[in-house]
Amino acid sequence: MTERVIKPLGRGFLFLDSHPAGCAQVVRDMASQVERRAPERRTALVIGSSSGYGLATTIAGLARYGIDGIGVSFEKGPGRRTATAGWYRTAETDKLAKEFGRDFRWINADAFADTTKTEVLDLIAERWGGIDHLIYSVAAPRRVDPRNGETYQSALKAIGSPHTTKSLAFEDGAPVLQEVGIEVASEDEIAQTVKVMGGEDWARWVSALSERGLLKDGFNTVALTYIGSELTGPLYRQGSIGAAKADLEQTALTLSKDGVHAMTSVNGAAVTQASSAIPGIGLYVSLLHKVLGDGLRTPVQQSITLWDQLTGEAPLDLDDEGRIRLDRWELADDVQAAVRAQWESATQDNIAEVADTEWFLAEVRRLYGFDVPGVDYEAATEVDVVWP
Structure with missing residues (x-):
């Protein structure tokens, strides 16, 4: 047993440690x-169940529809540093599933690997x-294809012509408005990004599930x-x-032609570990929250709607x-008109007024278990949490 007082040390939007008690409270x-x-x-079966919309979908499914099944994610356990936030969130989500009386299992492995697919399918x-x-x-930065051994690296770049965007950063907790230049992706970089995130x-x-006869009648699948x-279009979409x-x-269209009920689900903006690293997204989401306030739908609220539609509860x-x-x-x-007006008027002098920067920074810190109401950050907390 190893208890420590954990402080939010890091650089930019990346933190070196995560807070186990804070991550657990986020799940609750x-x-x-x-x-x-x-x-x-x-x-x-939820692929990518430990963070972002995958976590929200898992929790909403467990709490609303009592799903059984498997969550797959790739997280690092405690060592010299704490475990990753996703490790601690998964441990708490497992407790939640048990409280609901659900049979839900957790696989910590590379979702791209054929060995992971075999392990998951055997368990199913x-x-x-x-x-x-x-x-x-x-949402992964790279992928090793087990079929050919090649490693593909995703790129965060523009297509066609360079792009410059306003972007939000913080120095000593104070918001800083930056201009960030985005390079043009080569054809190879685009192809590799598709290999990773397509x-x-x-x-x-x-296909693996189908070949094993593991798709139940009425099966459907959705990629978020x-x-x-x-x-944000020039850099993102x-x-x-x-x-x-x-x-x-x-891919959804191709799978559907093959007789599988496959769809993509277009989710709304949220603060996630993946999105916070993309230039311009932090500023955009901060402005969006300033405009909408509580009208900004959380990942869990959106996931409830998704489950209602996937189960036929709603059309x-x-x-x-x-x-x-x-x-x-x-x-x-x-x-969008209101957000655009705020975007265009944003300067270093008024950024804290036109954008909800304090909220955004707090949301980023919550990704690692910090700034969570009800958690005593001066108290030592157990970091050696066992993977469920």
Whole structure:
């Protein structure tokens, strides 16, 4: 047993340590947003279950529909440093699942690896005989393809021409408005980004499940994605990441043609470990929260809506391209007009007034278990938490 007082040490939006008690409380706070219903004994596989929308979908599924199943993520345990935040969140989510009386297991492994797929599918076959839902929520910087041994690296770059964007940073806790230049991605960088963040691995999971006869009647699968605002479009949706998202959507269409009920779910903006690293996104989300306040729908609130649609409790809200739209609140014309006006008026002198910078920084710190109400950060906390 190793107890320590943990402080938020890091650089930029990256922290060296995570706070176990804070991460556990974040999970509890997320679960408190969900109205529980009578369990239906649905079985789900969530790829990317320890953070962001994957975590929110897991918690919402457990609390609202009592899902059984497996969560897959790739986290680092405690050592010289604390474990990753996702490690601690998973440990607490396991406690939550047990309290709900659910049979939910956790695999800590590389989701891209064929060995991971075999381990997961063997467990599904042994315990449940199949699954009703596959949620794919993977945001990774690189991928090793087990079929050819090649390593692909994702790139955060523009396509066609260089781009400059306003971006939010912090120095000693004070907001700083920056101008960040974005380089143009090469064709190889675009192709590698698609290999990492596109739909190839999602399709492999579906194929592996199908080949083993593990898709239950009525099975559906959804890959979580994002479109976002025109303000962030040149770097995100029209950039190298956008090429990968387009491939994800094309994969859904291809799987559907093969008889699988596959869709992408377009989620709204949120502060996640993946999004906070993208230039311009932090400023945009800070402005969005300033405009909407409590009207900004949390990942859990959006995940509740997603589960209601996946289970047939509510009709699917699809756009013309067959994508589930959970982001209509964000992209409403009046909301985007208000955010654009704030974006254009933002300067270093007024950034703390036109954007909700304090909220954004607190949300980033919460990703690592800090700034969570109800947690005593002066007290020592156990860091050697066992993976469930």
